[in-house]
Amino acid sequence: MANLRLLAILQTDCPSCRLIAPYLNALSGRDGRVRAISQDSEEATREFVGQMGLRFPVERDPGFEVSKRLGATTVPTLFLMDEDRVVRQEPGFDKTVLNELAALLGHGPIATPYDGAPASKPGCMSRHLEVQTNDAPAAALNLHATCGGRACTIDLADTEDPFEYCFQAFGDALPVIPPTRERVDKIVRASGRDPEEVIVRIPPCYGEATVEKIAANAVMAGCVPEMMRVLIPLMRAVADERFNAHGVQATTHFAAPLIIVNGPVRRELGFHSRQNAFSNVARANSTLGRALQLILLNLGGARPEGIDMSALGNPGKFSYCIAENEEENPWEPLHVDQGLAREQSAITLFAAEPPHGVSEHNARTAHGVLKSISYSLATVWSYRNCLGFEAVVALGPEHVHTIHRDGFTKQNVRDFLFENTGVPLRCYEGEAGEGVAQRGSYKQITIDGESCYQKFRAPESIKIVVTGGTAGKFSAVLGSWSAGPRGSQMVTYAV
Amino acid sequence: MNEIAPSAAAPAPRLMTLDGKTIALLDISKPGGSIFLDRVERLLKERYSVASVIREMKPTFAKPAPAGVIEKIRSADAVIEALAD
Numbered sequence: 001m002a003n004l005r006l007l008a009i010l011q012t013d014c015p016s017c018r019l020i021a022p023y024l025n026a027l028s029g030r031d032g033r034v035r036a037i038s039q040d041s042e043e044a045t046r047e048f049v050g051q052m053g054l055r056f057p058v059e060r061d062p063g064f065e066v067s068k069r070l071g072a073t074t075v076p077t078l079f080l081m082d083e084d085r086v087v088r089q090e091p092g093f094d095k096t097v098l099n100e101l102a103a104l105l106g107h108g109p110i111a112t113p114y115d116g117a118p119a120s121k122p123g124c125m126s127r128h129l130e131v132q133t134n135d136a137p138a139a140a141l142n143l144h145a146t147c148g149g150r151a152c153t154i155d156l157a158d159t160e161d162p163f164e165y166c167f168q169a170f171g172d173a174l175p176v177i178p179p180t181r182e183r184v185d186k187i188v189r190a191s192g193r194d195p196e197e198v199i200v201r202i203p204p205c206y207g208e209a210t211v212e213k214i215a216a217n218a219v220m221a222g223c224v225p226e227m228m229r230v231l232i233p234l235m236r237a238v239a240d241e242r243f244n245a246h247g248v249q250a251t252t253h254f255a256a257p258l259i260i261v262n263g264p265v266r267r268e269l270g271f272h273s274r275q276n277a278f279s280n281v282a283r284a285n286s287t288l289g290r291a292l293q294l295i296l297l298n299l300g301g302a303r304p305e306g307i308d309m310s311a312l313g314n315p316g317k318f319s320y321c322i323a324e325n326e327e328e329n330p331w332e333p334l335h336v337d338q339g340l341a342r343e344q345s346a347i348t349l350f351a352a353e354p355p356h357g358v359s360e361h362n363a364r365t366a367h368g369v370l371k372s373i374s375y376s377l378a379t380v381w382s383y384r385n386c387l388g389f390e391a392v393v394a395l396g397p398e399h400v401h402t403i404h405r406d407g408f409t410k411q412n413v414r415d416f417l418f419e420n421t422g423v424p425l426r427c428y429e430g431e432a433g434e435g436v437a438q439r440g441s442y443k444q445i446t447i448d449g450e451s452c453y454q455k456f457r458a459p460e461s462i463k464i465v466v467t468g469g470t471a472g473k474f475s476a477v478l479g480s481w482s483a484g485p486r487g488s489q490m491v492t493y494a495v
Numbered sequence: 496m497n498e499i500a501p502s503a504a505a506p507a508p509r510l511m512t513l514d515g516k517t518i519a520l521l522d523i524s525k526p527g528g529s530i531f532l533d534r535v536e537r538l539l540k541e542r543y544s545v546a547s548v549i550r551e552m553k554p555t556f557a558k559p560a561p562a563g564v565i566e567k568i569r570s571a572d573a574v575i576e577a578l579a580d
Binding site: 073252437486 | 526555560561562566579
């Protein structure tokens with residue numbers, strides 16, 4: 001073990017190389033057992049070493065001689081060397097591998113499960129394998145730059161209608177407000193931020209969401225300048241790996257990002273949470289939802305005629321933004337369930353199907369109202385499919401009144417819906433269909449004397465939100481896209 | 496810079512023959528993918544003189560392939576990916 005050393009082959013603009021750098025620092029210690037080879041220029045390498053604060057020697061690889069000799073096809077690749085012999089070769093970023101290598105080098109674990117980095121991430125192609133062409137090289141995609149370029153300016157001839165031009169170039173199949181320099185500058189100023197600051201990159205094509213480009217899309221959507229204080233955390237939420245916008249935006253499923261607004265910002269910016277909660281009442285809801293969609297189109301690149309492959313789509317892809325009616329909510333609002341303080345403003349993102357209405361005007365008890373909702377909940381995704389998804393239950397104030405009057409807490413509501421939502425075993429007899437083959441993994445429960453498979457994985461899979469008007473005994477259920485760490489998870493960010 | 500002009504990457508060179516080639520079959524974990532790829536593998540071996548077939552699987556179709564999976568199929572001359580159910 002005494003002679004084991006680690007050699008890393010890196011590129012300065014590879015996201016996985018940037019991801020792995022701090023772990024290599026942790027392993028480097030004082031004994032010089034970690035070294036790296038950079039495939040890039042002296043200048044780029046020096047900048048990389050400085051930016052990442054690397055504490056181990058980094059040499060260059062002119063002509064890619066070392067990379068070729070070692071047979072590296074990917075960067076990063078880690079080579080565990082015993083003298084000049086390669087003992088182990090590990091491409092890409094992988095926390096399990098890093099910990100194994102650390103152990104072999106006599107070091108404790110260096111990568112913990114929830115340290116902010118993903119469990120694994122593919123690397124980039126080794127430079128010596130990149131296709132050589134006579135074209136000028138494209139500017140490298142630097143996924144870690146915090147300062148992006150300024151947005152380009154397009155000059156239109158006087159004969160061209162700017163509304164028609166922007167409609168064609170940037171629209172969501174509806175007209176947009178042309179993002180003139182003056183309009184964009186006004187919103188950028190309201191944000192108090194540098195226009196070139198990169199907030200996040202928007203999946204699936206990872207376009208840079210600079211403050212200026214967020215502002216340009218906010219202008220087009222019709223947002224007031226003050227909306228930037230919501231849009232900045234919304235961008236962080238949509239780029240959160242747990243939300244997995246990459247999958248949500250590319251799936252063939254119905255899902256669209258639903259924004260749920262909580263806290264004082266509802267009143268401060270005029271978010272509407274009463275009658276027509278899901279519709280076109282308030283400028284704040286409509287334009288925030290639309291700005292997110294325009295950003296997903298124009299910066300994320302998931303265009304509905306291209307990468308966004310949804311078979312039937314979702315009307316929420318024009319705008320999908322509700323606010324919780326906290327005034328009619330006798331329990332804690334959603335953002336408190338998600339771990340924030342009650343007086344904190346927040347936005348929550350959920351990959352939602354379109355809302356499915358539940359009318360219940362005749363039940364007189366909490367039990368009766370919740371039973372009705374459970375029947376609709378059993379149908380999300382598809383009736384016989386269980387466990388792989390979550391749901392938002394948007395409770396209307398009249399239903400809330402009945403449920404609360406009968407002494408139910410919010411946890412009681414979740415528990416009741418969890419215990420009472422299932423699919424009878426008899427539905428699985430006969431013809432094969434979706435959800436049938438997986439029934440070995442489902443949990444069998446008894447609902448009203450009948451054997452059923454439990455629809456949801458846990459009470460927490462059912463997210464309760466109070467919204468809507470005080471006239472009419474209605475609620476709605478909204479199924480999710482594939483949920484959990486392998487799909488999309490609900491994320492909440494403070495505003 | 497004009498963000499409206501799309502940037503394109505050139506596709507990999509097309510194979511002129513399958514003879515002696517290594518073909519990777521990538522299952523993205525959607526139901527039915529393995530059935531389709533089993534059949535493709537059989538056809539490749541019965542009808543064409545491929546050198547070898549590499550079988551790999553993504554842990555979930557909902558996210559990009561992890562490093563290990565990409566690495567294992569990188570050496571292939573071509574990849575056939577079973578995308579949907």
